[in-house]
Amino acid sequence: MKEVSLCQKFRTVRSIVLLLLLAFHWTVFAQTNTLLVETTVKHYDENPAGVISGTVKTTDGMPATFVTVLLKEPNLSTYTDEQGAFLFSNLKEGFYTLEISMSGLKPQQRTVQLKKNETARLVIVLQEDAKQLSEVVVSASRRLNNKPVSAGKIDVNPMDLPQSLTVVGQGLIREQQAQRLGDVLKNVNGIYVTTTRGAVQESFGGRGYSFGSTNLFKNGARINSGAMPEMSSLERVEVLKGSTAVLYGQVAPGGIINMVTKQPKFAAGGEVSMRVGSYDLYKPAVDFYGPLSSSIAYRVNGTFESAGSFRDGVNSSRYYVNPSVLFKLRDRTEILAEGDYLFHRFTPDFGIGTLGGTKIADVPRNRFMGTSWQYNKTDQVTATATLKHNFNDAWKLNASFSYQQYKRDYYAVERVQAAANGDWTRPLGKILSDENYYTGQVNLIGKFTTASLEHNFLAGADADNDVITNNDFSFPAVSGLPAGSYDKINVLDPGKYVQRSDVPTATPIRKRVAPLDRVGFYAQDLIKLSSKFNVLAGLRWSYVQTAGIDSTNLLTGTKTKGKSRYDNAFSPRLGLVYKPFATTTFFVSYSNSFVVNTGQDVYGKAVPPSLVDQYEAGVKNEFWSGRVSANVTVYRILNNNLAQTAPYLPDGTPNNNSNIKMLSGQTKSDGVEVDLAGQPIRNLQVSAGYSYNFMRYTKTNTTIGSFKTGERLVNNPAHTANASAFYTFGNGLLKGFKAGVTVAYVGDRFAGWNTDVVSVNPVTYRSRIFPVEGFTTVDVSLGCSVKKLSVLAKVSNLTNALNYYVHENYSVNPISPTQVVATVAYKF
Template sequence: MSPNYTSPISPKAFFVTILFFLCSLSLIAQNNALRGRVTSADGEPAAYVSVLLKEANKSAITNEEGAFTFKNIPAGTYTLIATCIGYEAQEKLVNVNAGQTTIQDFLVNKTSTQLQEVTVTGRQSINEKPVAIGKIAINPLDLPQSTTIIGAEVLEKQQVQTLGEVLQQVNGVYQMGNTGGTQEEIAGRGFAFGSSNTFKNGSRFNNGIMPEMSSLERVEVLKGSNAILFGNVAAGGVLNLVTKKPKFEHGGEISMRAGSYDYYKPTVDVYGSINNSDQFAYRLNTTYLNAGSFRDQVKAERFYINPSVLFKASAKTEILLEGDYMHDTRTPDYGVGAINYAITNLPRSTYLGVSFAKNEVEQRSAMATITHRLNDNFEIRSTNSFQNYNVALLTTSRPTNFVIDAEGRSNGDLKRGLQRSASDEKYYLTQLDFIGKLTTGSVKHTLLVGGDADKYDTEAPVFNAIAAYDVINIYNLNADNQRKDIPDFTTKPYNTKTVSNRFGLYAQDLISVSEKLKVLAGLRYSAIDTEGESTVTDPSTKKEVLGTSNSNDYAFSPRAGVVFQPTQNMSLFVSYANSFTPNTGTDVNLKPLDPSITDQYEVGLKNELLNGLLSANLTAYQIKNSNFAQRALFLADGVTANTNNNIKELAGEVTSQGIELDLMSKPIQGWSLIGGYSYNDTRYTKSNTYAKNERLRYNPSHTANASVFYAFQKAELSGLNLGATAFYVGDRLAGRNRTDANPTYKLIALPNYMMFDAHVGYAYQRVSLRLKMTNLLNKLSYNAHDDNSINPIAPRQFVTTIAYKL
């Protein structure tokens, strides 16, 4: 891809395309249909309301969005009745015209006799809704593992724009960095989440770019070790982005979001049956983003589309086809830099890069999921997916090369270099799961047996960096004194190529010994074969030649847990699992290094309080990598000091310990709550390289969050809701951990901070308006990567969204 990228579609062409598509859908839907939405007095969707079409003797139940649909109705006048326990029945006359779809909405009010402490709701709590990323629907109270789901209602109310904003509601999983302003680096329980830990609809997802949030139905987090399900994933947990799925009732939403710094984002989401079929349903999400930034010269542009089709091939077989395409271009930004491991004192808006810097990503994926029910107790699910991730980067090097005088001081002169890179990654996955329930005597079993195979094929040209491009003074930036030309980059003689093939077999059984005692046990076998080609320097000729590498890793990953439920609303659990991480480099005998094994122990308490209106979960854990790879001190003879960082030994140990408290409520008299707290301590507990008991970087010791929303119950304020959120991040470290080889390295203490956001929303029939003000107190802190990419968090900003339900 050329760095001189232009948008693949203009805003005008985008809207023309969408309008044409919507007109086409309306023609498809016109076949004597009646549909509508039922909302409560607080403006929220009323799920599970009974809707009766009296004269036609037809009935329907509203879904979680409050929508209902009647198809193939003869033209005429009908009586439409909506009823729900605790609410006044609503009755309306509607006229259904030939060849048209009639829309009729309802607003239901509480009856005067309703008990004040009772709220009718169809929403599930975090202890009632299984996570899809778990591959099998296990009730969270039966699962010896901590889980969190952030659903569509929260995503909509809080107008989330980035994944980092979502994770402010998830304790123990957090944004640990911000690489060049183009990627949110995620971590959990002290361990980084790479692409191996990030999933979209159950398939690994390259998180090298910020994911699109407008298409998401929910975000799932399965904390702790998940190696039995996915092989080599980091110990802290996995993250799954679940996109919105096709529906057979017609509906959707058109919205426009605008905010500070020229932020504009129109979005369209439409769904329904194809030609009123009971077999084919579709959904299409698409959005366009054009935004500036509080950072000078930094901007972003994105086009995204997510089509999907559901085909009910028979009463027992469903086929779901999903596509995903994103073209994202934005300015890479490595922040304000640090001089001698001290963050520079620059205005939050100061940009130190070049005007032509650009990071351009094109990401495509296709996925097919086939589910076949053998009978009421057994089903087979096949998942196949393909993803292509293509990135091109042209920017300055990170701001590290400051001019330092003999006394270690700097006047702010920065020698800027240029870097260019590109990569093309193809990822293939096939997965087959057998899921079943059976009984042996008095013991019940919930089985998962499956296998998966995937392949990463990555190729990247290697460009020679330009070390000396120009010199700027960060305290006295003058655009006229900065170079603006784009020099030619030379490439090395060989591209970097890596092919990684992975294969796994796994089996798991949830054994219900009794209603109160359950045991979860399972085992996975994984095999990974990695072959690589890259440019290396021949030590004898000093010429660059093609170097090759090959490694084969094998591992067994067990899992075991016990759950005790003294009551139906409480469960206590204890579990053990391990995971593995393949290592690069060789041992002192120049043989491929074995993988590192990480053991994890977890104990927890899950509670459903106030008759299920409030979920309160407490978890404690210890994660220990007792054969952490680090540079070997000596070569094979045990005498010669080793200076090669690729020659390693499994002699280190990293230990992570922590606790997490998760709180989430259902709506209670208009009030809803999400909150919690996490504590984590991750250290090098044994090392020949790092100081013993030194903390690992980026991981906050403490995080806490609270979100409170109130929807007004009185008729005169119906549809109005207010909210406030608070998010606290404790002390963190950036910089570099000191080693014997690099005694001048230092750690940088990042300031802790508390952010407050305010929310206002109003809904009237099908129109809604939401306003949000973020970082009300304008707090300043930083996300960091190493000692050089120090990115300020955003200042006080506003965002507003106006939406229309179709």
């Protein structure tokens, strides 16, 4: 009998599930989509608990989202969802006072009489229209606990969630004139750039772990981290720290980053801007939005960027466009179709390199070690369709489907590993890859009451299909140099050797196709036991098929079929929240997950998954009537089988293939995070954070290639910190003028490779680790707004600090020196 692949099975099951969901969707929709005009509604069950529900709108009838609604007695709070709706249930009869507020708006109060066994419904209209409210949101207070994250998949007050989260909004992204994602994440405590390997991408770390493509999302769907995302299109960046395996499956420990793009609006408007800066930076951008009809809205934003660099001979150009259309099918149903395209061509740059493998070369910051012809080109296309439907006040369905294509064409000399005297034989590297990635998810969300318990329930399913095609190349031989070499130079004395300038022919010799299929089913319930206690319980079952890599020898036509691997596991999650006051939350949580490891071991076998336990506890506080948030979180992450690049092959020769890995043993990551944010006085927005992390090997063995117990892992600073303050003058000659400062600190860390075992009798270690000092950058921003025109200016790295992002020991990229950037924008 012919074997049916997991992917084929999944497609069949997916079709059946989608048909059932659509049938259920339209059946319930037809039964429940009626306009509610009652002020009170009788319940015909035996539960005597009353309900207060309502909708908050703007003056032009649009829903007001993320507005805080406070029930003063018994001191409960929630916020409006994406439809502007809110709900309080399980209430006794009596009089209740609601306060509706948002930073930057005048609070409103409403008094409601709730009778036994009834539901009171309210419609509250703010004094602002949708466009005015949008402006308020952009400049709203940067509190920590006043906004949910869509990455959490449920509408829940962050104070009720046993997890740490951070949202960087559009206002701060604009004020800081962020160019890359790393600029935005300076504002997120404990998240930092680890490396910029070859200057072709930014890699991030948090809580001791690297965030790769499995941890980077756009609008809730994974994206390839090889393309540097465009910041001008973002509404916000969400960072959900801690365990996210129940919701997203095989993600690295530490958390996820979700970028949310700007959405269509029914209020017409837009912006045109021009950014210029040091080293020939030119970046015009446009953003248009508005209604196409009473039920269809659109948005299109795009930009072009051309830039040089403080590095000699390095430049880049990129094009980006992001269209989206929102269809309001009925009062309770909408479909959002969005996509974007990014083309980026730039010079790959492996920095200044190391001498002898353990010493950063002492050369000028601007010295470029590459060739004049090397290049890196990335094309990334994404398309997403999202369906949202509210069956009624309690139940809703969200479904989305996303497609991504990522292409990379790269050719360069690479890996700056010079001898102690500076001599370096430049190796060639060529990449031609194509990734096609499909993902879909369906989530059913319900808010309901059983007995005296309030539930915020989530059940869902997701599936991914990822196919990556890569090519191997050979290069012409050079007399006297190893295979794959280009020429020899000296990084300390560029005039010592004559450098080549021609472009050698790269001959494709092998094509490899690597498919990956994932399916997951999950359920989670946030149960409100009382006004003071919440319990969060969740469980996910994941199935992963890592298909064997099929390869074709392009010289002989010989085909080799790889052997597939199948992994599955349950991932539980449990959390407890205690709220002694509406302004204070204590929480603890535990989760277990598994991470599928790519590549193979030194004997050609698949690397088993890594098993991870995560423990977290913390306190969230709101002070001074919600003007300031202060949170403290502690955590422990145990990875029982951390996979890393194997240092040696079976014959003892060094391994330079990152796809050949080994399980290095148990690691333990302990840490604490302290966050502060808010508006302590009028017109002053502040945020600050400090993080300590101790990530080390705790259980290793003494076989050749193993690592040293107790040693801190490379690229993990013990201390990081961040702070920012922005003040807007509200009166006098300086009215509309804004000034701000942003400070980011990354502490001492190790680079290279961790100490490993080279002999077992007796046990002998080899140290390939070297220290990199910590550094602090200071950015100063100034701006002024007059009616529809605004001007922003920034001096980054004001003190001209010098430091490096180090990938292993061959990509040592200096941080940018002092630079100036300015943006002129006109809104209409």
